[in-house]
Amino acid sequence: MFKIILIFAALLQFSFAGITINGQIKNAEGKAPKFADAHIVEFGGSTSKPLKSTHADKSGNFSLQVExxxxxxxxxxxxxxxxxxVPLVTDEKEITVDVTIQLKANNYKKTFEDVKIIGDWNKFSFRSAEDMKKTxxxxxxxSLKSDAEKVAYQLIDVDNDGHSVNGNMNNLFEYDGGGDYKSIVKTVNGSATIVFDPAKVFRSNSKDVPKVxxxxxxxxxxxxxxDKKANAGLDKYYSARRTYNSKHKSLDGFKFDFAPLAVYLEKQMNQDNKLIARYSATKYVKIINAKYKDADPKIAVELLSITDPLWSLNSNSLTNIYSEAYGKEKANxxxxxxFxxxxxxSVQARILVKQGMEAKENDNLKLMANVYDKLVQGYPELKGELRWYLGExxxxxxxxxxxxVPDFDVQLIHSEERVSRESMLGKYYLIDFWAVWCSPCRVEMPNLHAVYKEFKSDKFEILSLSFDPKLTTVDKYRKGTWPMPWLHTFVEKGFENELSKRFEVIGIPKPILVNSEGxxxxxxxxxxxxxxxxxxxKHLNKVM
Structure with missing residues (x-):
């Protein structure tokens, strides 16, 4: 009977009419990784919600099948x-794909001064991460106490990309669902001591990785x-952008030469193979979004029709790119x-989101409400993906x-003074929910300082509400980076605080401008x- 079952299973695999992927994952040195997984994701979909997943064997081999x-x-x-x-883009109806993937090692810091740890004991919360003790x-x-047989943990502040990554104490791991891994440690007599050894960090000097x-x-x-060349070019752009902003505390004057990548992509877009040309256009769209002035949106939309499934890779961009190519009225x-x-x-929903957000900005509340109803009723499966927009x-x-404005009463940091909705009556003020860890919040600092300098008076104030895990983080940032010389308060537990819920804060930065009447x-x-x-x-010139 067992042999019959095996033969039947083999016949099913042999007769599968779809895409079969047989692959091997290698580490940065070309060897089998300690622990690896392969996932199939809907094109343009969330990597945290794969369609299928499988664990690679000890040699890094895996196999997956999709329709x-x-x-x-x-x-x-x-x-x-x-x-x-890795894009798996093929128009073949029945195909077996053999692929080898060599990954790139984590971008660990050269030296480690401060290492923080999170784990199942704090629900892997970055906000309540604790310092490991350097010996x-x-x-x-x-060290920790736990009634569980084992504990899972991750380290933060050890790589340059801001990820939470596995430790190196042993070879027990668990996938975290977000691209990284948890390390597993068994407890002994209700306690565990976790050790991170910088000397054992996996580093690699391998060139030309990742490789597919x-x-x-x-x-x-x-x-x-x-895909690799375009991603490398875009990574250089974002890295240069971050470096420039860090140095100048502003993006004013920032320039980046996209010409080599644009020329390369335009050449690929002229290929006779239309699938390759169309895929190249999806990458070209990204440099249009980055405001490369010499990019031509028309050559992208000539390859990517409105109904092209490849738009899933740039679902937020279809409306903008078509508007740039043909004008807003014709594009709409x-x-x-x-439609x-x-x-x-997802692409349909993003088109509706664009319409709704524009309606909101133009105070067209009827259209905004109509779009909201369409999203809620027509796209319930995307509720999580659209959560922020639905809230807006x-x-x-x-x-x-x-x-x-909702009622509030907060104590200013390093002060006995309190600020409330009532105490702010009579002046205009900008409420600014933010955090040091929030990159978009930091990007806004030059703008906030510029307007504060220009408009600060007895008729205008800024109130910043920090979501950082510790007040000392805010103090350090204000002392060494941006002074933020206005009113400040600290929001304990961030998003979970009752004040945050009252103000419907599900993402930061969240700025709110309030007039003198509240x-x-x-x-x-x-x-x-x-x-x-x-x-x-627009608002303050009337009263100042």
């Missing part, structure tokens, strides 16, 4: 390594090469005519222009970037 007629992404993860997304021999230790090689499939190899008409034929529900578009929300007069994008000064001028 044909759709595009996918392979998502490869391994202990001590950066996760990698005389250079290792770091952390498909066996006997030139089309997929070309797509993988385009074209999109409306093809119901768009194969991706909800017509019943408390934080909305024209409504009274009425909300601007929110969101009206108070970000260059719009901040324009909005304040």
């Amino acid at each position: 044909s007629g759709k595009y996918y992404m392979l998502y490869l993860t391994a202990v001590d390594h950066k996760a990698l997304t 005389d021999d250079g290792t770091f230790i952390y 090689v498909y066996k006997n499939n030139d089309e997929l190899n070309q797509i993988a090469a385009i 008409k074209m999109i409306a005519e093809s 119901n034929k768009i194969p991706s529900k 578009l909800d017509p019943s929300k408390a934080i909305m222009k024209g409504k009274q 009425i909300i007069i601007a929110t969101g994008s009206e108070l970000r970037g260059e719009n901040l000064k324009k909005t304040l001028e």
